[in-house]
Amino acid sequence: MQRELIDRIRALMDEGVATRVLGWKKGEFFYDTEPAILTAEQLDQLVYDSFCGPNLSKYLIQEMPKLEGKIIALIKPCDSYSFNQLCTEHRVDREKVYVIGVGCKGKIDVDKLRARGITGITAIDEDGDTLTVHTLYGDETVNRHEVLLNKCLTCKGKEHRVFDEQIGESEDTSAGADRFDMVKKLEAMTAQERFEFWRGELSKCIRCNACRNVCPACSCVKCVFDNPNTGVQNKAAADDFEENMFHIIRAFHVAGRCTDCGECSRVCPQGIPLHLLNRKFIADIDDLYGEYQAGEEIGQRHPVINYTQEDCEPSVVRERGNQA
Amino acid sequence: MKKLSLNSLNQWLEGIAGERRVIAPIEAADQVNYGVWTPDSKIRLDALRTVKSAKDAFFPQVENMMNFRAEGKNLSVEMIDPKAEDFVILGVKACDARSFDILDRVFLSDPYDPFYAARREHATVVTLACGRPDENCFCVNFGIDPADPKGDATMWIVDDTLYLRANTEKGEALVKDLEDADDAAVKAQQAKTREVAEKLPFARLNLKGFDGDHLMEKFNDPHWAELSRACLGCGTCTFVCPTCQCYDIRDFDTGHGVQRYRCWDSCMYSDFTLMAHGTNRPTQVERFRQRFMHKLIYFPSNNEGMYSCVGCGRCLAKCPQNLNIVKVIKALGGDEA
Amino acid sequence: MSVNTEWKPKIVAFCCNWCSYAGADLAGSSRLSYPADVKIIRIPCSCRLNPLFILRAFQRGADGVILCGCHPGDCHYSTGNYYARRRMTLLFSMLSYLGIDSRRTRVEWVSAAEGPKFAATMNDFAKTITELGENVKLGDLRCKEN
Amino acid sequence: MRTDNLIPMIGVVTEIRQDTPDIKTFRVEKPEGGKCFEHMPGQCAMLSIPGVGEAMFSITSSPTVKDYQEFSIKKCGCLTEWLHAMEPGQQIMIRGPFGKHFPVEDALKGKDLLFIAGGVGLAPLHSVINYVLDNRDDYGKVDIVYGSRSKDDLLDIDEIQSSWMDPANRMDVHLTIDRPQEGWDGHVAFVPTYVEELGFDPNKTVLVCGPPIMIKFVLQALTKLGFQKEQVYTTMELRMKCGLGKCGRCNIGDKYVCKDGPVFRFDELDELPSEY
Numbered sequence A: 001m002q003r004e005l006i007d008r009i010r011a012l013m014d015e016g017v018a019t020r021v022l023g024w025k026k027g028e029f030f031y032d033t034e035p036a037i038l039t040a041e042q043l044d045q046l047v048y049d050s051f052c053g054p055n056l057s058k059y060l061i062q063e064m065p066k067l068e069g070k071i072i073a074l075i076k077p078c079d080s081y082s083f084n085q086l087c088t089e090h091r092v093d094r095e096k097v098y099v100i101g102v103g104c105k106g107k108i109d110v111d112k113l114r115a116r117g118i119t120g121i122t123a124i125d126e127d128g129d130t131l132t133v134h135t136l137y138g139d140e141t142v143n144r145h146e147v148l149l150n151k152c153l154t155c156k157g158k159e160h161r162v163f164d165e166q167i168g169e170s171e172d173t174s175a176g177a178d179r180f181d182m183v184k185k186l187e188a189m190t191a192q193e194r195f196e197f198w199r200g201e202l203s204k205c206i207r208c209n210a211c212r213n214v215c216p217a218c219s220c221v222k223c224v225f226d227n228p229n230t231g232v233q234n235k236a237a238a239d240d241f242e243e244n245m246f247h248i249i250r251a252f253h254v255a256g257r258c259t260d261c262g263e264c265s266r267v268c269p270q271g272i273p274l275h276l277l278n279r280k281f282i283a284d285i286d287d288l289y290g291e292y293q294a295g296e297e298i299g300q301r302h303p304v305i306n307y308t309q310e311d312c313e314p315s316v317v318r319e320r321g322n323q324a
Numbered sequence B: 001m002k003k004l005s006l007n008s009l010n011q012w013l014e015g016i017a018g019e020r021r022v023i024a025p026i027e028a029a030d031q032v033n034y035g036v037w038t039p040d041s042k043i044r045l046d047a048l049r050t051v052k053s054a055k056d057a058f059f060p061q062v063e064n065m066m067n068f069r070a071e072g073k074n075l076s077v078e079m080i081d082p083k084a085e086d087f088v089i090l091g092v093k094a095c096d097a098r099s100f101d102i103l104d105r106v107f108l109s110d111p112y113d114p115f116y117a118a119r120r121e122h123a124t125v126v127t128l129a130c131g132r133p134d135e136n137c138f139c140v141n142f143g144i145d146p147a148d149p150k151g152d153a154t155m156w157i158v159d160d161t162l163y164l165r166a167n168t169e170k171g172e173a174l175v176k177d178l179e180d181a182d183d184a185a186v187k188a189q190q191a192k193t194r195e196v197a198e199k200l201p202f203a204r205l206n207l208k209g210f211d212g213d214h215l216m217e218k219f220n221d222p223h224w225a226e227l228s229r230a231c232l233g234c235g236t237c238t239f240v241c242p243t244c245q246c247y248d249i250r251d252f253d254t255g256h257g258v259q260r261y262r263c264w265d266s267c268m269y270s271d272f273t274l275m276a277h278g279t280n281r282p283t284q285v286e287r288f289r290q291r292f293m294h295k296l297i298y299f300p301s302n303n304e305g306m307y308s309c310v311g312c313g314r315c316l317a318k319c320p321q322n323l324n325i326v327k328v329i330k331a332l333g334g335d336e337a
Numbered sequence C: 001m002s003v004n005t006e007w008k009p010k011i012v013a014f015c016c017n018w019c020s021y022a023g024a025d026l027a028g029s030s031r032l033s034y035p036a037d038v039k040i041i042r043i044p045c046s047c048r049l050n051p052l053f054i055l056r057a058f059q060r061g062a063d064g065v066i067l068c069g070c071h072p073g074d075c076h077y078s079t080g081n082y083y084a085r086r087r088m089t090l091l092f093s094m095l096s097y098l099g100i101d102s103r104r105t106r107v108e109w110v111s112a113a114e115g116p117k118f119a120a121t122m123n124d125f126a127k128t129i130t131e132l133g134e135n136v137k138l139g140d141l142r143c144k145e146n
Numbered sequence D: 001m002r003t004d005n006l007i008p009m010i011g012v013v014t015e016i017r018q019d020t021p022d023i024k025t026f027r028v029e030k031p032e033g034g035k036c037f038e039h040m041p042g043q044c045a046m047l048s049i050p051g052v053g054e055a056m057f058s059i060t061s062s063p064t065v066k067d068y069q070e071f072s073i074k075k076c077g078c079l080t081e082w083l084h085a086m087e088p089g090q091q092i093m094i095r096g097p098f099g100k101h102f103p104v105e106d107a108l109k110g111k112d113l114l115f116i117a118g119g120v121g122l123a124p125l126h127s128v129i130n131y132v133l134d135n136r137d138d139y140g141k142v143d144i145v146y147g148s149r150s151k152d153d154l155l156d157i158d159e160i161q162s163s164w165m166d167p168a169n170r171m172d173v174h175l176t177i178d179r180p181q182e183g184w185d186g187h188v189a190f191v192p193t194y195v196e197e198l199g200f201d202p203n204k205t206v207l208v209c210g211p212p213i214m215i216k217f218v219l220q221a222l223t224k225l226g227f228q229k230e231q232v233y234t235t236m237e238l239r240m241k242c243g244l245g246k247c248g249r250c251n252i253g254d255k256y257v258c259k260d261g262p263v264f265r266f267d268e269l270d271e272l273p274s275e276y
Helices: A002-015 A040-045 A059-065 A076-090 A112-116 A181-188 A191-202 A209-214 A240-254 A265-268 A275-289 A315-319 B004-018 B094-106 B112-124 B169-175 B184-199 B210-218 B224-228 B236-240 B284-303 B314-318 B327-332 C021-027 C051-059 C080-097 C115-132 D078-082 D119-134 D157-164 D192-197 D212-224 D266-270
Strands: A018-025 A034-038 A070-075 A097-102 A121-127 A130-135 A137-141 A165-167 B002-007 B022-026 B031-036 B062-071 B072-079 B087-093 B123-128 B153-158 B162-168 B247-253 B258-264 C011-016 C038-043 C062-067 C107-108 D009-020 D021-027 D044-049 D053-058 D071-072 D091-098 D113-118 D142-148 D170-176 D206-209 D232-235 D263-265
Touching: A002 A018, A002 A040, A002 A070, A002 A097, A002 A165, A002 D071, A018 A040, A018 A059, A034 A040, A034 A059, A059 A070, A059 A076, A059 B002, A059 D157, A070 A076, A076 A097, A097 B002, A112 A121, A112 A137, A191 A240, A209 A265, A240 A275, A240 C051, A240 C080, A265 A275, A265 B062, A275 C080, A315 B184, A315 C080, A315 C107, B002 B004, B004 B022, B022 D078, B072 D009, B087 D053, B094 B112, B094 B123, B112 B123, B123 B169, B123 D263, B153 B169, B153 B184, B162 B184, B210 B284, B247 D044, B284 B327, C011 C021, C011 C115, C021 C062, C021 C115, C038 C115, C051 C062, C051 C080, C051 D009, C051 D078, C062 C080, C062 C115, C080 C107, C107 C115, D021 D078, D044 D071, D044 D078, D053 D078, D071 D078, D071 D119, D091 D157, D113 D119, D113 D192, D119 D142, D119 D157, D142 D192, D170 D192, D192 D212, D206 D212, D212 D232, D232 D266, D263 D266
Parallel strands: A018 A070, A070 A097, A097 A165, B022 B087, B087 B123, B123 B153, C011 C038, C011 C062, C062 C107, D113 D142, D113 D206, D142 D170, D206 D232
Antiparallel strands: A018 A034, A121 A130, A130 A137, B002 B162, B022 B031, B062 B072, B062 B258, B153 B162, B247 B258, D009 D021, D009 D091, D021 D071, D044 D053, D044 D091, D232 D263
8 A cells, every 4th residue: 555655646746736745754663653744756765554653634734834835645534633623723724735545444552562571573564453573582473453552442433534535445443442431430430539540640741741742733832831921831740730730721722622633642651541631521522512523524613612502500510429 | 699589579678668768660550660669569670661761860850959938128048958868779771870970970060969969979779681672772882781780789680580799888788688699690691681782773873973073064964854854842752861961940939939949851842942032943953953962962072972872762662753863873874884 | 527627718719800700899898798718819701711720729729719700691791601611611520530529619600789699609619618628639739838 | 069159149139220221230249248259251140030030141240340240131031021120129049150251361361352242242241341441451452342223222321431431541432323313423333334344453352242143244244354263252142041061951062151151262153053
């Protein structure tokens, strides 16, 4: 499929559709692919394989002002939601992007291999659902589904919500999983258990801002946490409170706009399940204001900047109980 | 050489922890980080890399320096006494052990940093040799032997046995009561580790030209723009790095006084050099370049060729978009020699 | 829960300028009593309440935070409180999700004519917070006076 | 080994002068009177207001002033706004001195000096000029070119007229403003142009400070006049936090501006990346 993709992009470039493509390029290993913007001459560096996990949509923001003509962007089904959302927010101009919807059958998480004690990885052979991992210390076989990125386990489906053309087959890798499983589990806990769960997770935070900087919804020119005039600017969480504050506020600021792309959790060096915060907002929005998926269409008005006269009162939270 | 069965590790640590804090790689919420050991902690000496490095033990992410109080137009200041308590840091790998030498050059040079100095003085560093380096390791390029780290005492884990060797008086005090052992098993493991280390994909990076004499040439290298393009400008690489030592000094108004604290900062952040009239590194290209130029050129230029990279591989493993120092070395320094 | 007799809860009440602040005024001028530990902060409209304000109030020692605004439909800016309602619902739910008791946060609609309601609301809220005790989960240790 | 300039001491602002619409000069002394510390011309100090922040400022007064130090500060950011809002008698935190000074005791001694300053860039040179004035016989001919946006923006104009322009002091002062203005009968030109017009003898040693763009063009003008880079000194400004060469903020190339600077000779700067 990589070959087919490169040939097609080359043809598009020859036709004059665009001069550059936003995609992935090969890294030092087979698995550390890197987001890249390539010209026709660099096209041979383009890769598209099971390790192209990063969501590229946000890179388009910085390209917008530089663009003359169009840029080709490779968009996976799940990334297409972020792309739409960015277009809705006028951060990306749909007209300036030629979207190739690339097929996706789930992306592999190398950290999950490492967590299984498979280290010194040198190569992986893919044969259907079976992966043979070659390492410095011998070969191992694993089931592909077990080492997919977490975001792939709650796959939003194989449909591209936006594209100019599609290349490659997609597959829904969610296997029927309910993405709100963990949210429900947490909701069922006692307040103290929830508190302890989140303290345990958030106390790992090193405030590297990777979650914020990778997030396609966090596209503010100047973040509130970088602005010395807000009084909340902080570079490191000097106190438990600041860890909580950063993550609550960040989740709140993207509520209604978060497409649940899962990048925040993917990039967190400490493996904090940050998507569970965003997903809680999504669950609440679905529950209280009607089902809503950000980025489904360009131009949607999201529920947090909307209202009806019949909305529930905030006391609904208290009434749900489970406080102590 | 002394030895200890891994089964009695907790017992041994309990003995030490009675007198002073023990800091060791501990697993909490699925991640291994250095933390204070208690009998309930899940110690993970087998973990190759902790997420954060061991530098926290000497240079914590946040540290209070002084307190101010204001009364009318008058101020009073109270310095925080950098008096530290004795502690043992256990399980430090060769790369992290080297990072202490690098941090010493910064914090112990004149005028020395009293907070860092106090912790260094009170620490007993117990290192641990690597048994299973992985593909991201490249410490051998910097003259580090992963099989024989230094510190006050060195440990090796072979099967179910922990072997210990004291290197200093402090180390001797720790291990003196343990059972004597011969070093055959350790020697065998060292040979194996060194053999693997030599075969690692990044075992022979070409560091030629990374020195003060090539400063302008490397600075003006056309590759920087391409190398930094995918950089998110987050601080992951700097915060997991064992040698990154830039910090910020900030004030926090507690409502009844002002705390002046310092905290890690990252040259990757857009406000790192921001002044009222603007910044001298306006785009991510310059910020990205600064980090790697500092590690590979500026620092060695001031420190007799000592690189401020130890090859621990954390930035390789943790960069969200897979940018790292190896890519920089290869792009700027040519291919493997 | 044993209630410490020494301890008095600190409560921050954000009141919209047009209704609730006037309501508080009326409560005062009608000599209705409500706890002195309620600190009122006037905001132009209930939808001015940034979630950060609530968190910062907790950081700096508040034990409970209440938002008072015009009744839905009566907003001076016609729709501000509708937006505030959604936002606060979501925020309170999130705080609860993090294990922070949602009884520490509340929204009440108080009009300019409802002095007694204002006083009653504050008394009731103060009672709830007194029962819940000191806020330890969402405070900042640095801000505690030693 | 010293750790003293890590620890701030309390200083009292005993006098505040409004020099121009956006520049004030602050006189700082120890609470019990006297200078907070000794310094050399060109060195800097960290001033801070607890809760607001800390920043590096060049010391405007000459070391020959024994009782106090002065800082001319332009209002342009968060901390400086607070400083400008202060009243005399207010205590602040001060630590220093930091950095290398102008080589007034060796390289500059016996030389003909040319000072070129623009706007608030006079502040660091002010210290050197007064030092030279107080040791007038140690130096040769002295020229000062000083320019600002308008006549109201000329810093220390009273002192310039009463002291620097005093023939007894044997200094030539050339003032200029950027645009013609009512009530100004002096020269009108940008500083670099004026320097070129004045056509100085290229044997002088030059000390220049001002906005980066001015420095750039002044250097071009000087080169045209035949000056070598080894004859030109400047002082730099970058974001600083620790002042000790540790926090990493003011790092350019293998130099730290707080420790290896802020005074640099232009040929030294040539060997550094142009990140300033």
